[in-house]
Amino acid sequence: MTTLRYEWRILRATNVPWLVAVIGIVASALAIAEGLIETRERQRGFDEAAREQQTVIENLRREVVRNEQSRDSAGIPRSRLLPGTTSPAAVQSRLTNFTAALPPLPTAVLSQGLSGILPQRYQHRSGERFTPFERTADNRLMDGLFPERSADNPSGALMGDFDLAFIAVYIYPLLILILTYNVVSADRESGTLALISAQPLSLKRWLAARLLIRATFFALTILFPPVMAAAVASGSLDSLVRLAIWLAAVSAYSAFWFFLAGYVSSRASGPAFSATVLACLWLALVIVVPAAIHLSEWLFSIDESQLAYVSLERAASLEINPRVDAAGTALRGLLRLHPSLQRKPGVHEDDPWFVELLELPVESALLTDLIEHDSRWSMKMSGEQLSRALVEARRIHYEKRLASVLTALTNLEKRRDRVIQAAQFASPALLLKGVIDEVAGTGIYRWKDFIGQMDNYIREQNAFFTQKVLDRQNVYSTDFKVLAPFVYREEPINSLLTRIALPFSALVLFPALSIHFMRARY
Amino acid sequence: MIRAIAWKECKRTWRDGRFRWTAGVVLCLFFTSLLVGFHAYSRRAQAIKQQTEAQRQQWLHKRAVNAHVAAHAGTTLFRPLNSLVPLDPGVDDYLGASVYLEPHRRNQFAHSPAGSVSLEAQSGELTAAVTLQTFLPLLIVLLTFSAFAGEREQGTLAHVLSVGVKPSHLLVGKAIGITVPLLVVIVPAMVAGVAFSSIRESGVDTARIVMLVAGYLSYLFILTGIGLFVSIRSKSSTRALTFLLGFWLVTSFAAPRLAFAIAERYAPAPTPKEFTERLAQAGTGDGRNFGTQRAEIERRLLAQYGVQAATDLPLSTWGMTLYEREVESTKAYNNEFARLFDCYARQQQLVDWVSIAFPPLALRTLSMAMAGTDVAHFRHFAEAAEEYRYAMVQRMNWVAVESRLYNSSPTFADGPDQPAFPQGEELAYASVEPFSYQTPGGWWAISGAKVPAFTLLVWVGGTVMAVRWALRRIEVQ
Numbered sequence: 001m002t003t004l005r006y007e008w009r010i011l012r013a014t015n016v017p018w019l020v021a022v023i024g025i026v027a028s029a030l031a032i033a034e035g036l037i038e039t040r041e042r043q044r045g046f047d048e049a050a051r052e053q054q055t056v057i058e059n060l061r062r063e064v065v066r067n068e069q070s071r072d073s074a075g076i077p078r079s080r081l082l083p084g085t086t087s088p089a090a091v092q093s094r095l096t097n098f099t100a101a102l103p104p105l106p107t108a109v110l111s112q113g114l115s116g117i118l119p120q121r122y123q124h125r126s127g128e129r130f131t132p133f134e135r136t137a138d139n140r141l142m143d144g145l146f147p148e149r150s151a152d153n154p155s156g157a158l159m160g161d162f163d164l165a166f167i168a169v170y171i172y173p174l175l176i177l178i179l180t181y182n183v184v185s186a187d188r189e190s191g192t193l194a195l196i197s198a199q200p201l202s203l204k205r206w207l208a209a210r211l212l213i214r215a216t217f218f219a220l221t222i223l224f225p226p227v228m229a230a231a232v233a234s235g236s237l238d239s240l241v242r243l244a245i246w247l248a249a250v251s252a253y254s255a256f257w258f259f260l261a262g263y264v265s266s267r268a269s270g271p272a273f274s275a276t277v278l279a280c281l282w283l284a285l286v287i288v289v290p291a292a293i294h295l296s297e298w299l300f301s302i303d304e305s306q307l308a309y310v311s312l313e314r315a316a317s318l319e320i321n322p323r324v325d326a327a328g329t330a331l332r333g334l335l336r337l338h339p340s341l342q343r344k345p346g347v348h349e350d351d352p353w354f355v356e357l358l359e360l361p362v363e364s365a366l367l368t369d370l371i372e373h374d375s376r377w378s379m380k381m382s383g384e385q386l387s388r389a390l391v392e393a394r395r396i397h398y399e400k401r402l403a404s405v406l407t408a409l410t411n412l413e414k415r416r417d418r419v420i421q422a423a424q425f426a427s428p429a430l431l432l433k434g435v436i437d438e439v440a441g442t443g444i445y446r447w448k449d450f451i452g453q454m455d456n457y458i459r460e461q462n463a464f465f466t467q468k469v470l471d472r473q474n475v476y477s478t479d480f481k482v483l484a485p486f487v488y489r490e491e492p493i494n495s496l497l498t499r500i501a502l503p504f505s506a507l508v509l510f511p512a513l514s515i516h517f518m519r520a521r522y
Numbered sequence: 523m524i525r526a527i528a529w530k531e532c533k534r535t536w537r538d539g540r541f542r543w544t545a546g547v548v549l550c551l552f553f554t555s556l557l558v559g560f561h562a563y564s565r566r567a568q569a570i571k572q573q574t575e576a577q578r579q580q581w582l583h584k585r586a587v588n589a590h591v592a593a594h595a596g597t598t599l600f601r602p603l604n605s606l607v608p609l610d611p612g613v614d615d616y617l618g619a620s621v622y623l624e625p626h627r628r629n630q631f632a633h634s635p636a637g638s639v640s641l642e643a644q645s646g647e648l649t650a651a652v653t654l655q656t657f658l659p660l661l662i663v664l665l666t667f668s669a670f671a672g673e674r675e676q677g678t679l680a681h682v683l684s685v686g687v688k689p690s691h692l693l694v695g696k697a698i699g700i701t702v703p704l705l706v707v708i709v710p711a712m713v714a715g716v717a718f719s720s721i722r723e724s725g726v727d728t729a730r731i732v733m734l735v736a737g738y739l740s741y742l743f744i745l746t747g748i749g750l751f752v753s754i755r756s757k758s759s760t761r762a763l764t765f766l767l768g769f770w771l772v773t774s775f776a777a778p779r780l781a782f783a784i785a786e787r788y789a790p791a792p793t794p795k796e797f798t799e800r801l802a803q804a805g806t807g808d809g810r811n812f813g814t815q816r817a818e819i820e821r822r823l824l825a826q827y828g829v830q831a832a833t834d835l836p837l838s839t840w841g842m843t844l845y846e847r848e849v850e851s852t853k854a855y856n857n858e859f860a861r862l863f864d865c866y867a868r869q870q871q872l873v874d875w876v877s878i879a880f881p882p883l884a885l886r887t888l889s890m891a892m893a894g895t896d897v898a899h900f901r902h903f904a905e906a907a908e909e910y911r912y913a914m915v916q917r918m919n920w921v922a923v924e925s926r927l928y929n930s931s932p933t934f935a936d937g938p939d940q941p942a943f944p945q946g947e948e949l950a951y952a953s954v955e956p957f958s959y960q961t962p963g964g965w966w967a968i969s970g971a972k973v974p975a976f977t978l979l980v981w982v983g984g985t986v987m988a989v990r991w992a993l994r995r996i997e998v999q
Contacts, residue, residue, distance in 0.1 A: 027776075034783055045795045117616075117636055121795055148794035149630045153866045154616035155782065155873070155890075155897055157636065162783035174771055182760075271760045276540065276664060279767050283660065288551065291648030295555060298562040303619065303635050304569035310598055310620050310633060311573045311580075318584045318595055325587060 003201065003209040008217075017217055020175045024222035027171055031164045032226055035109035038163075042104040045121055049099040053485040060094060061480045068477055088468035089384065091475045091483075096126040096144075096461055100486045102450040105441035107242045109230060111165035111433075113442025116157060119147035124458060145458075164226060165436045168250050169429050170286060173257040175222065177278045179214045180261035182271035183207070189270040211262045215255070223250060241493055242439045245500070249435045252508045256428055259514035266518075289427040293420060300416040305409045309402075316401040323366055324394050328387075366393045369400065376470055388469045424503070428510045431503045438500050445499060450488055457486045523687060524695045531699020535665060544661045545707045552653040552711045559608035559649055560718045570600045570619075574957075582951050588942040589921035589950060590844055593914065596624035599907050599957055601631065604894035606730065609715045610651035612895025621904075623911040625848060625919070627805050628855035631904070650715055651889050654738055655882055656774050658708070659745050663766040665700045666749025670996070671759040680998040689993045693750065700746060708742060729964025733975070734892040740978040741885045747985030754992040777880040781873045789868035797862065804854035807847060816843040832929045839929060841922030848919060852912050859908070863901045870897065874973035881981045884974035891971035894961055898970045902962055910957045921950045 011017055064086050071077055101121040108115070123146045150157075160166060184207060187193040196206060227247050231240060261278055268274035370393040371377045381389060424430040437443035464482055468475065475483075535541050577597050586592035600620045607614055618631025673679035682692060716731055749766055756762035792800065820832050820839040832839055870887070877883035890896040925942050943950045968975065 030780070030783075037787075041793055045793065048795070117634075119794065121798075123798065146798075148798040149618075149632070150794050151792050151797035151862055153782070153786065153791055153869050153897065154613040154900070155866070155870065156786055157616040158613045159778045159782045162779040166779060170775060178764075178768075272668070272763045275760070275763050275767060279660065279771075280544075283657070287656070288648065291652065295558050295648045298558050298565075301565060303562075303566055306633050306635075307566075307569045307573045307600060307619060310600075311576045314577065314580055314596075314598055318580055321595065322585055322587075325591070329587075 003206065004213055007209050007213040011213060011217065017179060017214075017221075020179055020218075021221040024167075024171070024175050024218075025225065027167050028164065028222065028226045031162055031167045032109060032229065034161070035112065035163050038112055038115070039104045039106075039108045042101075042108070042115065042120055046101040046103040049101040049121060050485065050487070053098040056094060056098065057480070057483060057485055060091060060483075061477060064091075064475060064480070065477045086474045086476075087384075088465045088473070088475060089387070092461070092465040093126050095483060096124055096458070098486065099123050099148075100450075100454045100457070100488075102447065103488060105242070105490075106233065106236065106239045107230065107246070107440045108442055109164065109233075109440075110243075110246055111436045111440035111442050112161040112163045113165070113437035113440055114444060114447060115442045116150055116152055116161065118444075118447050119149060121148040122146065122454060123148065124454075145454075165433060165440070168253070168436065169433050172222070172250070172254055173282055173286065173429075176214075176218060176254060176257040177261050177275075177282060179218065180211065180258060181265055181275045181278050183210050183214070183262055184266040185268040185271045185274040188268075207262060207266060211258050215258050218254065218258075219251070223247070223254065238490075238493055242441075242496075245497075245504070246436060246439045249432055249439075249504060249507055252504075252511055253428055253432045255511035256507075256514055259511055259518060263514065263518045285427050286429040290430050290433075293423045293426070293430070296419065296423065297416065299419075300412055302409075302412060302416060305405075305412055309405055309409055312402060312405050316398055319401070320394055320397050324390050327366060327390050366390065366397065369393060369396050376467075382472070384472075385469055388466060392466065425506050428507060431507045431510075434503050435500050435507065438496060446491070449491060453488055454486065523691050524698070527687070527692060527695025528698035528702070531669075531696050532702050535699060535703045538665075540664050541661070541703060544664055545703070548653060548657045548661055549707055549711065551648065551657060552650055553714065555648045555653055556608060556650040556711075556715060556718060559611065563603055563608045567603050570602060573598075574600050578956050581954070582948065584951070585947070588927055589918040589925065590625065590841070592947075592951065593625045593918035596622055597914070598622050599910070601900075601903060602959060604899070604961055606734075606893035607895060608650065608718055609734070610889045610893035610895055611647070611649055612651075612890035612893055613897060613900065614895045615647070617900050621907055623907070623914060625844070625915045626851055627801070628852070628859060628908055628911065650711070651886075651893070654708075654711065655741075655885055655889070658704075658742070659770050659774065659882070661707070662700075662704065662742070662745040662749055663763070663770055665704070666746060667753055667756075667763040667766050668759040669696045669700065669750055670753040671756045671762040672753075674757075674998065675759055683996075683998055689996050690990075693754075693989065693993055697746060697750060700749075701742070704742060704746075708738070712738070727961075727964040727967075730892045730894070730967060733964065733968055733971075734889060737885055737888045737892065737975070737978060740982050741881060744881050744978065744981045744985050747982075747989050751985065751988050751992050754989070754996055773880045773882045777876075778883050778886065781876040781880070781883060782869070784876070785869035785872040788872050789865050791862065791865050791869075797858075800858050801855065804858050805851055807850045807854060812843060812847070815847065816840065819843050819846065835929060836926070837923050838926045840927055841919055841925065845916060845919040845923055848912070848915055852908075856908065859904070863897075863904075866897050866901075871973075874977075877974055878977050878980070881978060884977040884981075888971050888974040888978065891967050891974070892964075894967065896970075899961070899967070903959060906959050907957070914954045917954050918950070921945075 067086055068077055099121055104115070125144050125146065184193065187196065197203060224247075227243055231243050260281065261274075264277050264281070265271075265274045268277060367377070367389055370389055373396050374392070377389060377392075424434060434443070438445065461483070464479075468479075577599075581595075581597045584592065584595050586595055598620050601617065603614070615635040617634055619633045619635065621631045622629050670679060673682065683689065712735055716735075748769065752765050752769075753759075753762045756765065791797075816839055819842050820835075823835050823837060823839060823842065824830070824832070827835055829835060873883065874887060877887060887896070891898065921943060925944050927942060
């Protein structure tokens, strides 16, 4: 304790700790302000999207209820009249024109992660004919999804975000190095180390005290304030757990730099030498290794495969769309020839004309695929069913046509990700960045989960309306139990913990190894 | 005297293990990044060429019920790579690789390489430019920090000056002694960089290369000058090193991010949602629906041609409506994109002014401009792509106009009055020329990077003056 007290006196007598504290606090405050602005903007985008979809569903539900309550002159409920505003096609076209947004977590202020690069909102437009398909996370295709692409300056993206993750990964180690680079080497150069060695105090304890006092100062002035501020702002238990992980990860990372600086300083002949070595180590671990890993991406030719995918997707589109067009024209011709296939005003669901089916001689090849894929369909269809069948057939044809190239591309990406994920253990900076992005909810996994959930939602909605068409039913108020708005379901915290367990353990291992190395060599 | 000092400094530098190691690592990183960059560039350029040809064939050999539907089938343009991309990829990875061209709307570029990069690799890039802009300064710091401060600490500075050596001669000798070993690193790197860039394309712009080399050499000069200035003014070599390392870290790593964060607040770009809404608004034009506008056009054409019925018109009112609506929507879309690019330009202007205080930022901007990988070059390409889209769509619309399609039908669904492709379908598609793009010349690039070039020039002058000022106040103890 006495040693700690003396060390604190020595440390505070210099300007260095105050300079470090001011730089750290100002940088963190700027980064938090930047993060808050970004997060608020994203939250607003999410709220608006959720509100709009909720309003559409509520208006539709009211309309359906109104139709159920009112009757026409023949006493038939209007909800059963055809064509009505509550037919599956009419409801779907209104309901599935929505915007799905990934909500920011309260901890998003910790890191902007990939939120500036990957779209955070998607517009879904049903019935859009010339929609380029977007791939989903699990190698499926989504029809009618339009990402709201970032309109940010690409130069800004190149430079990177000035967020708390940048401060933690890049700036904290530098502040630690400024505090610690001369912790032993200055005494060696000035000759006071020999004097200290002559005192009844082991050098290990002396060095430990010096590092401890600096680490405590660093933690109290720089590390804790942003976490405390975020904890007060967030409130929820989930956020507190995430903040605790952030704090633990950044503490482990900082500890590693303290030990590294202590070790290098204790081995260096003078402060200039230790500063040089530490600057080079910082450069190597924070800049060069991550950049070299980035460089290794070229091995996998993902870009070229993506370009090929774009071309193949266009080819598939050129092949399928004229066929669907031709089928549509044939369908219109058929409806003219067989008016009984069409719905007429004033007719209700149980009218016999509606269930009259006809062997349709249009685009049988297109429909064969659909019937093979989904046993609910047969070659006998009503006009409305045929319209629907063509939409389904188009999607299935696309998926079939692009399956091989998508599988190849996905396998390539998986192989790339495996290599890159293994390589990240070479740099504590990369490990910390990965953990922080996960905790902040701005990493790749949460985004992929969002895409997957959105895909499932759209498919469920499609399946629901397809079944309605197959059953020749309108939409009723009871159906609104199923027709809920899209809401992103947050993954349980356990999944997050499981996923980051390995990188987090490795992050803790870095300072542990440093201590072991120091004890062995000091 | 200067030659003797320079020779001694050269030998000292060359024998210095720190220099050999650091120079070796910098060169190794430079050549690795250059080779990988060149290889990736060649592969991507090849893929772009292949897919561009595939798109052309798709365009020429498709089938459509009419010319406007053919325009809807559209085509995809792939952004070509500048030959200096292996040296400095700039924002290239953050731009969409392709854009889908279709009627009624101007799409944003999609499929950026950065969007497909794995999470772990998002933390930074290793390119030839990054090596020269970030790692080389560290080497210069290590060479210069003790040039005067070290001699002062050892007491040799007083001795050297006492035997009649002029401080200015000592400075020039030391500067040459430091610069020559550095040039041993830089010159092969530059030569290799330029050679690699010229392998694939013979027409590499000389003005760009000259400006690029001049920019990097100025930066080398500035850093050497700053290193010597700090070394002259510092009481100890430790203090000099600490200051120089701090300067390097702040100017190379923190300042660029902070500058762009400030610029994005100064001239905020629209959020993705806002921009999507603006584009959607642009797509709706003045709000008139198709039928109303078609009726107006029909009245106008009937008066113009002096006929009573639409079926007597030599043109299709349906096609004409599409044609005129495309003019309006294109104008509206172009206004929105111009606003966006103007916003980027304002942000860049601010960063340019901030870079007056941070020479690495100025060098970075200049390097990207000369390599053709900055936002200004992207805007130039995006506008060329849009011009092509407009010409393609309007050519198809004009075929629809000439076909007199749907003149007898207010719903344009009754079938054609004339063949949908009066001159034949294939000829109609072939009449749309393939897209060709010429990167703007070097002087265009230089005119867009005046402020960073001027900044580097001012820093060169300022460094000379600062060193001369420091020399007059040199302290031997």
